[in-house]
Amino acid sequence: MSLIVLSMQVYLGDIIPTSTLDWPGKVVLTVFFRGCPFRCPYCANPQFLEPDSGEPTDTERVIAEIDKARNFIDGVVFSGGEPLMQFAAFKTIAAHAKGLGLLVGAQTNGAYPERIGKLVEESLLDAVLLDVKAPPVPEKYLHAVGVPGRKETSDSVYGSVRLCNRLRSEGKLAYYEVRTTVFTGFSDTPEEIGAIAAELACDAYVIQQGRPEIAMDESVRKLVAIPRNELSELARSVKSERIKAVKVRTREMGDEIVSQRS
Numbered sequence: 116m117s118l119i120v121l122s123m124q125v126y127l128g129d130i131i132p133t134s135t136l137d138w139p140g141k142v143v144l145t146v147f148f149r150g151c152p153f154r155c156p157y158c159a160n161p162q163f164l165e166p167d168s169g170e171p172t173d174t175e176r177v178i179a180e181i182d183k184a185r186n187f188i189d190g191v192v193f194s195g196g197e198p199l200m201q202f203a204a205f206k207t208i209a210a211h212a213k214g215l216g217l218l219v220g221a222q223t224n225g226a227y228p229e230r231i232g233k234l235v236e237e238s239l240l241d242a243v244l245l246d247v248k249a250p251p252v253p254e255k256y257l258h259a260v261g262v263p264g265r266k267e268t269s270d271s272v273y274g275s276v277r278l279c280n281r282l283r284s285e286g287k288l289a290y291y292e293v294r295t296t297v298f299t300g301f302s303d304t305p306e307e308i309g310a311i312a313a314e315l316a317c318d319a320y321v322i323q324q325g326r327p328e329i330a331m332d333e334s335v336r337k338l339v340a341i342p343r344n345e346l347s348e349l350a351r352s353v354k355s356e357r358i359k360a361v362k363v364r365t366r367e368m369g370d371e372i373v374s375q376r377s
């Protein structure tokens with residue numbers, strides 16, 4: 116089958132040719148797209164938030180990097196910013212990667228459930244690595260993502276959660292991981308973590324240590340990182356038959372499995 120992939124402009128943040136951190140157990144090329152609809156005060160990549168900051172480049176540039184790396188990688192992971200914001204460019208590059216027999220993953224904030232659905236429908240997406248930042252309570256979600264006017268935010272993100280729960284159970288996703296990045300005052304209680312976990316049916320739920328020192332907002336930069344032992348306690352409080360593994364992710368120790376369902 117010949118595959119025709121049209122090139123187009125893309126606002127690109129960065130490309131990491133080989134990464135073992137972005138999809139557990141896989142070596143991937145990671146592409147960072149610019150642009151994000153959220154403004155989380157603790158964002159670690161504020162330089163990628165404005166969609167059209169910097170000069171656009173051509174999707175051919177990314178495709179050339181994938182071609183160079185294809186023999187050394189299992190797949191391509193799209194990150195950002197929010198990679199599903201530049202949807203046409205995502206599809207163009209993903210179609211090329213799939214044409215080479217590579218896997219495709221998206222690290223997404225869940226703002227675009229219908230785009231996740233379309234990609235899976237078109238066999239352009241194998242893994243979702245979903246950031247869920249707060250329980251399904253609109254006010255809490257708006258506090259976490261820093262966009263007070265967007266009432267639909269929590270509904271969109273939890274729409275993505277429910278969609279991915281279903282897609283994974285139907286075998287239409289090869290891997291589905293949910294991450295919550297924890298800071299003091301942001302999803303740092305067992306009640307909040309429990310309320311998020313209750314919504315999930317996934318391969319892994321990761322309680323991730325937030326890094327205040329690189330946060331966008333000064334108020335967050337004044338905080339200290341929550342220690343690993345406290346994150347482990349939060350992770351141990353998760354009791355769900357629908358989550359295969361609960362993990363803690365820290366800078367010092369990487370991923371540690373706290374509980375696993377056989």
Ligand code: SF4
Pocket residue numbers: 151152153154155157158159160161164195196197224260
């Ligand atoms: S942390 Fe928030 S603002 Fe930053 S890229 Fe992720 S979703 Fe966007």
